[in-house]
Every structure is written in structure tokens, then in C-alpha cells.
Amino acid sequence: MAEVAHAEVGHGDAHDDHHEQSFWSKYVFSTDHKIIGFQYMFTGMAMALIGGYFAYVFRMQLAFPGNSIPFWGTLSPAAYNSLVTNHGTIMIFWVAMPVLIAAMGNFLIPLMIGCDDMVFPRVNRLSYQIFLLSAIVLIISFFVPGGGFGGAWTAYPPLSAKAEYNSTPFGAPLWLIAVTLEIVAFLLGGINFITTTMNARAKGMKMYDIPMIVWMIVIASILFMCSVGPLIAGAVMLLFDQTLGTAFFDAAAGGDPVLWQHLFWFFGHPEVYVVLLPAFGIVGEITCTFARKKLFSYKLILYSTIGLGILSFFVWAHHQFISGVDPRATYLFTTTTLLISIPVAIIMFAYIATLYGGSIRFTTAMLFGLAFTGEFLLGGVTGIWLGSSGVDIYLHDTYFVLAHFHYTFVPIAIIATFAAVYYWFPKMFGRKMNETLGKFHFWGTIIPFNGIFIPLFILGAGGQHRRIYNYQHFPDLAGADMQDMRVFATISLIVMLAFQLVFIANFIISLKKGEKAGKNPWKANTLEWITESPPPHGNFGETMPTVYRGPYEYSVEGREQDYWPQNEKPESEPS
Amino acid sequence: MxxxxxxxxxxxxxxxxxxxxxxxxxxxxxxxxxxxxxxxxxxxxxxxxxxxxxxxxxxxxxxxxxxxxxxxxxxxxxxxxxxxxxxxxxxAMFANGHNWVKPVSEEAAVEEAKARSYVLHGSHDDHGEDQHDDSDGADHDDDHDSGDKEH
Incomplete structure (x- = not known):
């Protein structure tokens, strides 16, 4: 298989072919894994701007209901539903997925395992093209009559199934089509990640020498492959319900709306781990590099991750405790939900143990990595309460759930992504990002982030229900103290969004004028750091690397340098 | 290969x-x-x-x-x-819901409320219909049935 794979790479898109390429063939229709990674990353970042803008608009409505919103105008209830729905959809499917899995997986996997490209470069290109198509379909859905889909990102029927309920006759089917296309794109990408890692590793790289982030992306891809089937089936059934008049989810005609919830969450919960695992991987790499310490218990982390992946298929109904599922099933799903915190906790403890006794360098990437560990811990701990069915009956569909979810997802999709960008930017573009601006951006992101969601925890525990357009219509929720917290959260959001301009400026300035990085600016061990920055087409030039040791040999006793690249020959070892 | x-x-x-x-x-x-x-x-x-x-x-x-x-x-x-x-x-296998609707406890609650002369609904006849309206789609049929049984 490996031989075939390499042959295909070689012949498929002519790595030997180093003649000047046009802009289109080099950056748009490229089969180079790095370019495809960038395409995913920039598309994801552009979508993040849209998702962030939507959040700004509906947060403004909640803080100052009925007022005209700068850069939007007056927000109607239908548009509010559409914005909330598409904020969730975009941030999960078009930001977290492309940036964390597709961009990082594409850019890092071939570099870290020491091969010249993905084993199926054209499938890889097709993956991005379908993803781009899905993003275009989603964006088009905002401009059709009735506006973008307004049935919440979980698309529960009957609300999502009938246009007279969600009042988005065209937005709803387009949303489903976009999500389905997006899933197809990531299946293609996932096939590449798994096959490349299993078949195209550098000479000498054994299973336990694979960097943790590569393992995490591979396991995430397997989870994704195993879990999307029900969602695609459900999406097609829902599309038929919307357009052809079938009644899979229509109780009045003998269907079952709860079935959709099962189909959705059977995918939806593993999906949480699909995006979590790459984030864990990123933070693991960064923690080791900047603590100058070996990753604490590599094998335990790996096996915990596999256990986490398996368990993630047994927890989905904890989203449905109040949807009318059998109460006996809730015992089971409460138990599995509490169990799944064990492998997550093991990984978190392993990262904290990695820090212990390390020689920590507080670079911007490391700050974001540490922030991930701390903030995700808050999200995880609040999840334990929500996983208990008794507590969930009160808290379900309140802002407590929302705040919990964002305390897990913002660390994953935003904080870990920033950590990765600050860490691998020198490898991607050959220059370092400005550290001062980076730290400014870090504190400007983390403090407002907590400012947004801590008030929402309090509001949620106080009974504030989700998906409400105007709380002034609810006497119990319209009090000045609650409204003050909403205003505080909204102002925090605006501050956080404003600080992202610092990041964008830093990104653009550093592209042009950043300090030259050289091959290995962080003195890290993994294989991507032995090649040029940015790596050339084919990654490693004439000779492909050979691997002699694991990826985390930092501060090894008896060595002059505190790092030990994976490809360095053992002869250089001091006696 | x-x-x-x-x-x-x-x-x-x-x-x-x-x-x-x-x-x-x-x-x-x-x-x-x-x-x-x-x-x-x-x-x-x-x-x-x-x-x-x-x-x-x-x-x-x-x-x-x-x-x-x-x-x-x-x-x-x-x-x-x-x-x-x-x-x-x-x-899914008990879509009619007899497995989880708790008619016994519901009836007990109704009886208890009656005993306290706490008016739950306008009249007894409305009872089944109101239950029907409160229920979400999934248990639609069953609630209707259980309401009918009470009559």
C-alpha cells in the first residue's frame, strides 16, 4: 500500500515538476497539502468573521432590545432566529471543523510524519472544493426569500421540518444541503488523514513515535467517519420532510420527531470530541515544547483518547433528557456521561503534569495553550452537572447550558486555534508573529471571554431560557439586575471582537515584516521543524527524514541541547 | 499490494x-x-x-x-x-409511549389536586384535550389515548 501511495503522489501531481506555476494552479487548484491547509484555514477564518458578526448582532438585541443595532439596523424576530441558528452552524461546521481538523491536519500530518504529501492529493483538493461549495451554499441561504434557516442549529423537527413553523422555506433546505456537503468534504479529508498516517510515515517512525496531534486528528477522523452516517441519513429524511411532504419526523402522520434528535446527537456528541481532540493535540505539542519537558505518559494519553472516542458513542442521549426519552435510558446515559469525564481528566492531568518541573517559556502560543487547559477545565466541570439527568431537567435549554457549551467550545475553536496559529505561523510563512501584539491580543481575548460567559452562567442558573428574542416580555427575566448582566456580556463580546483586529493586524504585518524564523525557532523536536520555513513543495527536499526516537525528548540528561530532534542520528549521542 | x-x-x-x-x-x-x-x-x-x-x-x-x-x-x-x-x-420500539407515560402517577396527581379542590382545568371534559395540547409531538397519540381512558 505504501508503495502505491507514494507512486500515486509522485505521478498524481508531479512533485518533480518545479516549473513556475500560475497563481491559479499554485494557490487555487493546488494539490499541495500545505496550500489546501491554508485554503481551509483562511476560509474558516473568513467564516469566523461572519459567525462573530452574527453573535454581535443578536447579543446587541438581547442587551438593548428593540434598538437599532450599529452595522445592522433593527433586528426582527425572524432574523434573530436565523442569526442564532447560523452563528451556531458556522462556528461548528465552518470554523472549528475546517480550521482545527482540516487546516491543521492538512498542514501538519505530512510534515510531522515525514512524507511529501497526502497519499490522495486529488481527493484532498476535491475535499476543499466541496467544502468551499458548502460554504457558498450556506452564504447564499442568507439571501433567499425568507432568509437563512431559523430553526436552531440542532434543527429539531417539527420546527425545522415545516416552513410554516420556521418561516424559512428556502433557507431550511439550503442549510441542510450545505451541512451535508460539508460532511462529505470532511469524510474525504478524513480518509486522507487516516490513510496517510497509517501508510506514509517516515522510515523508522513507529506507532509510538507519532506526534500526539497526529494521533488526535486521526482518531478524530475515525470518530467522524463512524458517526456521520446517521446524520446524513437524518438530513436526507428531513430534506424530504421539508420538500417532498414525507413524514419521517411528523408525529401527526405517524412519524417520530425524537428520532431526529437521536440521529442528530448520535453524530453531534462524537462531533464535540472530533473538534476537541485536535485542540488537545495542539495544546499537547505546545505544552511540551515550551515547558521543555517530555509529554507526561504518552501511552496513557493515547489510550485515554481511544477510550474517549469509544465512550463518546454512548453518551448522545444526554442532550435529550427532557425530550421524552425513556427515563431508564437516562440512567444509562447519565452514567456514561459521567464516565467520559475520566479520560478527559486523565489527558488534562497529563498536560498539567507535563508542566510540573518544566522550564516554562511564556510565549503567546504557550499562553493560549495554558488558557485552553484552564478554561476548558471550567467547561468540562460544568458539564458534569449537566450530565446528571436530575440537574439537567432544571438547567436544560437555559443559558447555563449555553455558557457551559461555550466554555468548552471557545477554548477549542478559538483559543486552541490561536495557540496553533502563533505556534506554527513561523513554519507556515517563514516569519514569527509579533510577541508583544500577540500578548496584547491574548489578554484582550481571554478576559472578555470570561466576561461574556460567567454572567451567562449566573443568568442560566437564574432560569434564563435560550432562544428568546426579547426578555422584556417575560416579567421574571426582565429585572434590571439580569438586564445588567446581559449588557455586561454584550460589551465583553464587543471588546473581544475588537481585540481580534489586533490579531488580524499582527497576522498581516508579520506576513510581510515579521522577524525571520529560520528552520526551528522554538527548538522543537518534531519533523516539521527540520525543513525550511515555509517548507518547499515536497516538504523535505532531496532526502526524506529517518526517525530514531519519539517526538518529546526534551531536556534529556547528558545532552548539551535541551531538545533532541526525531531525525537526529543516535551516533551524535554523548557517551 | x-x-x-x-x-x-x-x-x-x-x-x-x-x-x-x-x-x-x-x-x-x-x-x-x-x-x-x-x-x-x-x-x-x-x-x-x-x-x-x-x-x-x-x-x-x-x-x-x-x-x-x-x-x-x-x-x-x-x-x-x-x-x-x-x-x-x-x-422507537414503544413509539406509542406506554412505556414511559405514567398514567398512575398522573391520575394520582389529579386525584390529589381534586382532593385539595384545586381547579386544574375548566371542566373534566376538557382534561383530555388539555393534556393533548401540553404534550409534545412524540407522545401525541398516547396522551390522547390515556386521556380517553380517563373518560
Missing amino acids: AGHNHPSYLKIYITLVILFIVSVAGPEVAPAFGVFAKPIVLLTAFGIAIWKAYLVCAYFMHLKFEKIYAPYILLACFSLLFVFFFGTATD
Whole structure:
């Protein structure tokens, strides 16, 4: 298989072919894994701007209901539903997925395992093209009559199934089509990640020498492959319900709306781990590099991750405790939900143990990595309460759930992504990002982030229900103290969004004028750091690397340098 | 990869066609066998379907010649199908809801409320209808039934 794979790479898109390429063939229709990674990353970042803008608009409505919103105008209830729905959809499917899995997986996997490209470069290109198509379909859905889909990102029927309920006759089917296309794109990408890692590793790289982030992306891809089937089936059934008049989810005609919830969450919960695992991987790499310490218990982390992946298929109904599922099933799903915190906790403890006794360098990437560990811990701990069915009956569909979810997802999709960008930017573009601006951006992101969601925890525990357009219509929720917290959260959001301009400026300035990085600016061990920055087409030039040791040999006793690249020959070892 | 000797795909195809004929013919002729009709239908329709699926996966999907992890991933996906069935069985197999609606406790609550002369609804006749309205779609039919029973 490996031989075939390499042959295909070689012949498929002519790595030997180093003649000047046009802009289109080099950056748009490229089969180079790095370019495809960038395409995913920039598309994801552009979508993040849209998702962030939507959040700004509906947060403004909640803080100052009925007022005209700068850069939007007056927000109607239908548009509010559409914005909330598409904020969730975009941030999960078009930001977290492309940036964390597709961009990082594409850019890092071939570099870290020491091969010249993905084993199926054209499938890889097709993956991005379908993803781009899905993003275009989603964006088009905002401009059709009735506006973008307004049935919440979980698309529960009957609300999502009938246009007279969600009042988005065209937005709803387009949303489903976009999500389905997006899933197809990531299946293609996932096939590449798994096959490349299993078949195209550098000479000498054994299973336990694979960097943790590569393992995490591979396991995430397997989870994704195993879990999307029900969602695609459900999406097609829902599309038929919307357009052809079938009644899979229509109780009045003998269907079952709860079935959709099962189909959705059977995918939806593993999906949480699909995006979590790459984030864990990123933070693991960064923690080791900047603590100058070996990753604490590599094998335990790996096996915990596999256990986490398996368990993630047994927890989905904890989203449905109040949807009318059998109460006996809730015992089971409460138990599995509490169990799944064990492998997550093991990984978190392993990262904290990695820090212990390390020689920590507080670079911007490391700050974001540490922030991930701390903030995700808050999200995880609040999840334990929500996983208990008794507590969930009160808290379900309140802002407590929302705040919990964002305390897990913002660390994953935003904080870990920033950590990765600050860490691998020198490898991607050959220059370092400005550290001062980076730290400014870090504190400007983390403090407002907590400012947004801590008030929402309090509001949620106080009974504030989700998906409400105007709380002034609810006497119990319209009090000045609650409204003050909403205003505080909204102002925090605006501050956080404003600080992202610092990041964008830093990104653009550093592209042009950043300090030259050289091959290995962080003195890290993994294989991507032995090649040029940015790596050339084919990654490693004439000779492909050979691997002699694991990826985390930092501060090894008896060595002059505190790092030990994976490809360095053992002869250089001091006696 | 190149070292493997692939079987003749034509042979596999012909086998599949023969199995297909058997799987169509089996249920057709089964009624003639009296008490054995049911097992014959099951074996010829579903048993042969499983065999055909195996042949397609093993040869046309190349799983027989892949590294061992590839069939393992497929088997893992397949086992998750059973996880999904198990998880939804309590809902899907009792869609009329008799398994989880608690008429006894509901009736007790109504009686208790009556005893406290706490007016739940405008009149007794409205009771079933109101319950119907409160319920979400899933237990629609059942609530209606239980409401009727109370009448």
C-alpha cells in the first residue's frame, strides 16, 4: 500500500515538476497539502468573521432590545432566529471543523510524519472544493426569500421540518444541503488523514513515535467517519420532510420527531470530541515544547483518547433528557456521561503534569495553550452537572447550558486555534508573529471571554431560557439586575471582537515584516521543524527524514541541547 | 499490494447474480413449504443479503486485501449501528409511549389536586384535550389515548 501511495503522489501531481506555476494552479487548484491547509484555514477564518458578526448582532438585541443595532439596523424576530441558528452552524461546521481538523491536519500530518504529501492529493483538493461549495451554499441561504434557516442549529423537527413553523422555506433546505456537503468534504479529508498516517510515515517512525496531534486528528477522523452516517441519513429524511411532504419526523402522520434528535446527537456528541481532540493535540505539542519537558505518559494519553472516542458513542442521549426519552435510558446515559469525564481528566492531568518541573517559556502560543487547559477545565466541570439527568431537567435549554457549551467550545475553536496559529505561523510563512501584539491580543481575548460567559452562567442558573428574542416580555427575566448582566456580556463580546483586529493586524504585518524564523525557532523536536520555513513543495527536499526516537525528548540528561530532534542520528549521542 | 492475487471479479459478480436470483426466488416459493415458510424467507432474503454484503465488502471494497485496521474500522462502524439501535429502542420500539407515560402517577396527581379542590382545568371534559395540547409531538397519540381512558 505504501508503495502505491507514494507512486500515486509522485505521478498524481508531479512533485518533480518545479516549473513556475500560475497563481491559479499554485494557490487555487493546488494539490499541495500545505496550500489546501491554508485554503481551509483562511476560509474558516473568513467564516469566523461572519459567525462573530452574527453573535454581535443578536447579543446587541438581547442587551438593548428593540434598538437599532450599529452595522445592522433593527433586528426582527425572524432574523434573530436565523442569526442564532447560523452563528451556531458556522462556528461548528465552518470554523472549528475546517480550521482545527482540516487546516491543521492538512498542514501538519505530512510534515510531522515525514512524507511529501497526502497519499490522495486529488481527493484532498476535491475535499476543499466541496467544502468551499458548502460554504457558498450556506452564504447564499442568507439571501433567499425568507432568509437563512431559523430553526436552531440542532434543527429539531417539527420546527425545522415545516416552513410554516420556521418561516424559512428556502433557507431550511439550503442549510441542510450545505451541512451535508460539508460532511462529505470532511469524510474525504478524513480518509486522507487516516490513510496517510497509517501508510506514509517516515522510515523508522513507529506507532509510538507519532506526534500526539497526529494521533488526535486521526482518531478524530475515525470518530467522524463512524458517526456521520446517521446524520446524513437524518438530513436526507428531513430534506424530504421539508420538500417532498414525507413524514419521517411528523408525529401527526405517524412519524417520530425524537428520532431526529437521536440521529442528530448520535453524530453531534462524537462531533464535540472530533473538534476537541485536535485542540488537545495542539495544546499537547505546545505544552511540551515550551515547558521543555517530555509529554507526561504518552501511552496513557493515547489510550485515554481511544477510550474517549469509544465512550463518546454512548453518551448522545444526554442532550435529550427532557425530550421524552425513556427515563431508564437516562440512567444509562447519565452514567456514561459521567464516565467520559475520566479520560478527559486523565489527558488534562497529563498536560498539567507535563508542566510540573518544566522550564516554562511564556510565549503567546504557550499562553493560549495554558488558557485552553484552564478554561476548558471550567467547561468540562460544568458539564458534569449537566450530565446528571436530575440537574439537567432544571438547567436544560437555559443559558447555563449555553455558557457551559461555550466554555468548552471557545477554548477549542478559538483559543486552541490561536495557540496553533502563533505556534506554527513561523513554519507556515517563514516569519514569527509579533510577541508583544500577540500578548496584547491574548489578554484582550481571554478576559472578555470570561466576561461574556460567567454572567451567562449566573443568568442560566437564574432560569434564563435560550432562544428568546426579547426578555422584556417575560416579567421574571426582565429585572434590571439580569438586564445588567446581559449588557455586561454584550460589551465583553464587543471588546473581544475588537481585540481580534489586533490579531488580524499582527497576522498581516508579520506576513510581510515579521522577524525571520529560520528552520526551528522554538527548538522543537518534531519533523516539521527540520525543513525550511515555509517548507518547499515536497516538504523535505532531496532526502526524506529517518526517525530514531519519539517526538518529546526534551531536556534529556547528558545532552548539551535541551531538545533532541526525531531525525537526529543516535551516533551524535554523548557517551 | 501488487503482490496479491485478486480473484476473478467476474466470478464474484456471477456468484452475486446467482445469490440475487436465490434471494428473490426464495421468498416467492416459500409459502409452498408450510411451517418452514418463515425460516426460508429469512434465510433466503436476509441470510443471502448478508453473504452478498460480505462478498462486496471483501472483494469489491478490497477489505480482504487491506491492512487489518481497515476492516476493523468498518466493523466498529457496524457495531455502532447496534449501539444506536439499543439506545433508541426504548423510544422507537414503544413509539406509542406506554412505556414511559405514567398514567398512575398522573391520575394520582389529579386525584390529589381534586382532593385539595384545586381547579386544574375548566371542566373534566376538557382534561383530555388539555393534556393533548401540553404534550409534545412524540407522545401525541398516547396522551390522547390515556386521556380517553380517563373518560
